Amino acid sequence: MSDTGFDHEWHLSELLDTHSLSRVGPALGELLGGDVAVLDHDETLLCGLLAPDARREPVILELEPIGFVASRTASPATLSAGARMLTAVLRAELRFKMASTLHLEAVAEDFESLKREHARLLESEARYRRLSEELEARVQAQVAELEERQQMLYEAEKLASVGQLAAGMAHEINNPLGFVRSNLSTFKTYLGKFAELKGRLAEGEVAWQALDLDFLLEDGDDLLTESASGIDRIARIVSDLKSFSNIDRPTDEYADLNNCLRHAASVMETQLPPGISLTLDLLPLPSMVCLPGHLNQLFFNLIRNAVQAIQDANRPGVVRISSFADDDGITIRVHDDGKGMSAEQCARAFQPFYTTRTVGMGAGLGLTTARNIVLAHSGRIDIESTPNVGTTVTICFPTTT
Amino acid sequence: MSRIMIVDDEVEILKSLRRLLRVAPCAYGNKTFNLEVEAFNVPTEALERARHEEFDLFISDFRMPGMDGIEFLKGTKELQPDAARLILSGYADLNALVRAVNEVGIERFIGKPWNDYDLMSAIGQALAHRELLLENRQLANLVRLEMGDTTQEQLEVERLEGLEPGITAVNWGPDGSVLLDPEFQIKD
Numbered sequence: 001m002s003d004t005g006f007d008h009e010w011h012l013s014e015l016l017d018t019h020s021l022s023r024v025g026p027a028l029g030e031l032l033g034g035d036v037a038v039l040d041h042d043e044t045l046l047c048g049l050l051a052p053d054a055r056r057e058p059v060i061l062e063l064e065p066i067g068f069v070a071s072r073t074a075s076p077a078t079l080s081a082g083a084r085m086l087t088a089v090l091r092a093e094l095r096f097k098m099a100s101t102l103h104l105e106a107v108a109e110d111f112e113s114l115k116r117e118h119a120r121l122l123e124s125e126a127r128y129r130r131l132s133e134e135l136e137a138r139v140q141a142q143v144a145e146l147e148e149r150q151q152m153l154y155e156a157e158k159l160a161s162v163g164q165l166a167a168g169m170a171h172e173i174n175n176p177l178g179f180v181r182s183n184l185s186t187f188k189t190y191l192g193k194f195a196e197l198k199g200r201l202a203e204g205e206v207a208w209q210a211l212d213l214d215f216l217l218e219d220g221d222d223l224l225t226e227s228a229s230g231i232d233r234i235a236r237i238v239s240d241l242k243s244f245s246n247i248d249r250p251t252d253e254y255a256d257l258n259n260c261l262r263h264a265a266s267v268m269e270t271q272l273p274p275g276i277s278l279t280l281d282l283l284p285l286p287s288m289v290c291l292p293g294h295l296n297q298l299f300f301n302l303i304r305n306a307v308q309a310i311q312d313a314n315r316p317g318v319v320r321i322s323s324f325a326d327d328d329g330i331t332i333r334v335h336d337d338g339k340g341m342s343a344e345q346c347a348r349a350f351q352p353f354y355t356t357r358t359v360g361m362g363a364g365l366g367l368t369t370a371r372n373i374v375l376a377h378s379g380r381i382d383i384e385s386t387p388n389v390g391t392t393v394t395i396c397f398p399t400t401t
Numbered sequence: 402m403s404r405i406m407i408v409d410d411e412v413e414i415l416k417s418l419r420r421l422l423r424v425a426p427c428a429y430g431n432k433t434f435n436l437e438v439e440a441f442n443v444p445t446e447a448l449e450r451a452r453h454e455e456f457d458l459f460i461s462d463f464r465m466p467g468m469d470g471i472e473f474l475k476g477t478k479e480l481q482p483d484a485a486r487l488i489l490s491g492y493a494d495l496n497a498l499v500r501a502v503n504e505v506g507i508e509r510f511i512g513k514p515w516n517d518y519d520l521m522s523a524i525g526q527a528l529a530h531r532e533l534l535l536e537n538r539q540l541a542n543l544v545r546l547e548m549g550d551t552t553q554e555q556l557e558v559e560r561l562e563g564l565e566p567g568i569t570a571v572n573w574g575p576d577g578s579v580l581l582d583p584e585f586q587i588k589d
Contacts, residue, residue: 171464174491178513179417185517186420223420226413274466 006101012040012067015093021047024089032082034073041066057083061090154369172237172270176230183227190216240266255292257330258282261321264299268307275316276307283324286399290377298373301366302334302393309338309391329398341385349383403528407440408447408473409462415440421517429525444468448476456484458527463490463497474505483535483563485527487511
């Protein structure tokens, strides 16, 4: 049993405050007709005067006396009546006190639980806020990682097309290298014959005929001409490759897109499968601020796709590349009469990693890269296709005025 | 005189090879070969020529429009099984190499750009190897003839078969007729 709860043992002093005592005490004195004192349970005087030989009458609310009424003059019956009277008053007071304390306790209890509830809410709010911050950080980390991966894949795609180029280039360069080298060493033997002539000058015309120098002179001339043209071919391939490969030069330049188209086409031409040809139909274009390396890659990707579409159709075909400029800007078209795509394939063509090829034959990033490059130049790219008839990719760049 | 056929889609390559084969000595061991060269830049034309003329050695590029080097050499193998075959190519793709060895049984694969000396010695070796094989066969036949394991008729059959593969076999039709072209189908 607590000391403060509504049902604790009440003391008289609690039940009757000074104000009540000042009213009850004198009234009791009048009733008892003489001296009277009200004592606490431990005999502390609360009001009145306590005569040394006064009789005491206990005031009992429950079991134990909580106080005493004392008087020397009053008769025992009167004193007992006085005590009973005080008891009745105290009972009423007790009920009121208990009720009010109970009420206060209940209110306090409610308030406490509200406060606890509030604290819990605050705590959980803080927890959720921490969680959401953590979540956000994790999402950002993952987004960064994804972007890095994507970048790596683009790099891989670029490397793959460079590798493909290299294979085609090796063949293209090795052919002229082969005959130039062989021709030159043959020419050395020809020179040997002329050196031999020097030793046989005395024989004159006979030696000339015997060494077959007429033929050597004529063939030597052809040989050098052919070798020179072979070297020119290698030089052209290397320069194509060089202008093609400045993909990573991140500087804007004024460039004629027709040149980019020509570069991409000439690089592709070196690896055209039999039966497939490229035609260029380029009208004059205004120069445009762009990243020529990126555009070279863009056009190369598109032309390569077109060539592959024809290869997939298993028939000879033509890739037509055209360009023109009008008030809306520059328009470039790459058309093939190859395998074509269904509407569904068309719709997904630009999606990263969407490919119709078997694993290992393409990452499905060619057109995605192409679209990104076009968007980076504030352009537009559209694809139209009919299965088994062909595909046209149209790119528009707005001209800056 | 050893007869060599060269096939490459690049005319300049053919010209430089012609020059090389004309001036460079072709020898192997103590043997020297005199070469007679025919060059073609279209494989189908070359194959047609091989139907009518016998060659000792075929040298072919791998990547050519229309027909690749392996198809071409396979064709020559059917026509002239005893000839030697080389591939001279700037495109060394493992798949192509495997096919060249497994399907054609080429003597050598030479990369472009080639080294003149290597090429000439490869040609010399191929020709010498072929001669050796033919000589071996001839000697073995002589021995077999002496031992009674074979007859003059059988050797003659083999000789004819070598000249014109399939000539000694007769394709009998179901009705007793002789089929000259077994692939031919009578259309209803």
